[in-house]
Amino acid sequence: MRKLFQEFLKGIIKENPTFILVLGLCPTLAVSVSLTNGIGMGIAATFVLLGSNMIIAMIKNIVPDRIRIPCFIVVIATFVTTVEMAMKAYSPALDRALGIYVPLIVVNCMVLGRAEAYARKNSVLNSLFDGLGMGAGFTLALMLISGIREILGSGKIFGLSIAKGFEPVFVLGMPSGALLVIGLLLGFFNILKNRKSKI
Amino acid sequence: MRNNLIVSASPHLHKNESVSKIMWMVVISLIPAGIAGVFIFGVSALWVIALGVISAVATEVILQALTKRKISILDGSAVITGILLAYNLPPHVPFWIPVIGSIFSIAIGKQIFGGLGQNIFNPALVGRVFLMASWPKYMTTFTQPLNYDAITSATPLAAIREGKILEHISYLDLFLGKRGGCIGEVCILALLLGALFLFSRGYISWHIPVTYIATVAAFTFIFSPQGFFKGDWLFHVLSGGLILGAFFMATDYVTSPLTYKGQVIFGFGCGIITAVIRLWGGYPEGVSYAILMMNAAAPIIDRFTRSQVYGRK
Numbered sequence: 001m002r003k004l005f006q007e008f009l010k011g012i013i014k015e016n017p018t019f020i021l022v023l024g025l026c027p028t029l030a031v032s033v034s035l036t037n038g039i040g041m042g043i044a045a046t047f048v049l050l051g052s053n054m055i056i057a058m059i060k061n062i063v064p065d066r067i068r069i070p071c072f073i074v075v076i077a078t079f080v081t082t083v084e085m086a087m088k089a090y091s092p093a094l095d096r097a098l099g100i101y102v103p104l105i106v107v108n109c110m111v112l113g114r115a116e117a118y119a120r121k122n123s124v125l126n127s128l129f130d131g132l133g134m135g136a137g138f139t140l141a142l143m144l145i146s147g148i149r150e151i152l153g154s155g156k157i158f159g160l161s162i163a164k165g166f167e168p169v170f171v172l173g174m175p176s177g178a179l180l181v182i183g184l185l186l187g188f189f190n191i192l193k194n195r196k197s198k199i
Numbered sequence: 200m201r202n203n204l205i206v207s208a209s210p211h212l213h214k215n216e217s218v219s220k221i222m223w224m225v226v227i228s229l230i231p232a233g234i235a236g237v238f239i240f241g242v243s244a245l246w247v248i249a250l251g252v253i254s255a256v257a258t259e260v261i262l263q264a265l266t267k268r269k270i271s272i273l274d275g276s277a278v279i280t281g282i283l284l285a286y287n288l289p290p291h292v293p294f295w296i297p298v299i300g301s302i303f304s305i306a307i308g309k310q311i312f313g314g315l316g317q318n319i320f321n322p323a324l325v326g327r328v329f330l331m332a333s334w335p336k337y338m339t340t341f342t343q344p345l346n347y348d349a350i351t352s353a354t355p356l357a358a359i360r361e362g363k364i365l366e367h368i369s370y371l372d373l374f375l376g377k378r379g380g381c382i383g384e385v386c387i388l389a390l391l392l393g394a395l396f397l398f399s400r401g402y403i404s405w406h407i408p409v410t411y412i413a414t415v416a417a418f419t420f421i422f423s424p425q426g427f428f429k430g431d432w433l434f435h436v437l438s439g440g441l442i443l444g445a446f447f448m449a450t451d452y453v454t455s456p457l458t459y460k461g462q463v464i465f466g467f468g469c470g471i472i473t474a475v476i477r478l479w480g481g482y483p484e485g486v487s488y489a490i491l492m493m494n495a496a497a498p499i500i501d502r503f504t505r506s507q508v509y510g511r512k
Contacts, residue, residue, distance in 0.1 A: 167334060169333045169334075170332060170333045170334065170335070171329060171332035171333040172333075174332065176332065180307075187311070
């Protein structure tokens, strides 16, 4: 149980998909304009990761090595389609806000990366916790980025204004702002990592 | 110690120059434009300049202390960044605009890359573009010259962009700085005085500024809204931030090419981009974007214009 918990925990800090592995930056850059979008995207990706990791860990011995990538993509695409349909049905506003980036989870390197690097070599239960941890790490990273961008970039939080006299930093709401925020956060996490490895 | 060890190809000449001496000379050469700006726009321009310089120097000290590096504010480079940023701001911006701009210039534009000599982009322009993208309302509100009540007015370039005809502004007005605009860019006479000083001391070469200005002049003359070869090129040379940018920002040692051939290419590129933005772009003025884009291209220009070793065929 303790080991499973560690599998879950490593995705959040030690192997955070966004800040340490630097995977899946495309949706991170594009949808992190507001906290609602960030959380929505995080949950969608977590669901896909969880499902695909589990199924791929189950079928890992049946799939021939040579054609494993197309097989994994089919599995991932199934879950992405499910998420997209569910989102369209129950939360059309979020679906409109995230747009093309939900179907694009299919080619998200984080999902395929975990399938290749982890689920293909580990047991179903371990893969499940790995997917959960990676998804949680991704969601938290998205929340951090989109929180900074929404609060500073538009002076709002979950769409509600916070302070009256505050003049929002308009650029942070634009794509260049996403690059700026992610770059600074990556640098910050690298400093933390280096400091830790020195001790 | 690290800064005193210079490895370079022969011949070696000794010259009584240092980085900090050149930097302070550039500061001196910028003073006339500042005095002219304060005279034209009133005392609030002086506050903008002072706030820009103080916060640039303070940011440099704080960041160097935090990262435990040698504190190098005496070399004057942070002072130049603060001055140039303030010169690129309208005279009546709220007090926090130059402060945030300077902090961003020094922190993101310079220190993150490792300090003086390591930055890819001109720090002052990085700050200005950040301010422009974040608070366009303040960055495009200009005030009338020689009228200390802060009545807003458009810059000549913005007026041309909106299709208005400028009858009450003569070339002499533009040359002396009697127009709306940023603090340091309006008085061409003062800028040229400073530039002449730098030329006479040999701190800048003619290659970048002359090719830059000539390209803008030629391009705006050939492609004008009235038809080919009918453009008002003198107006384009004298308005906007072209003179300030060409002499003081495009010539930044760190972010421009090393060889004369490269510098000519650099100036030409700056000129083309500036003219294209002015004539067809989304903004009335494009000097800062042009210089930043060419800054990004400077390393590759350097690679293709490497000088031949003497004696080698």
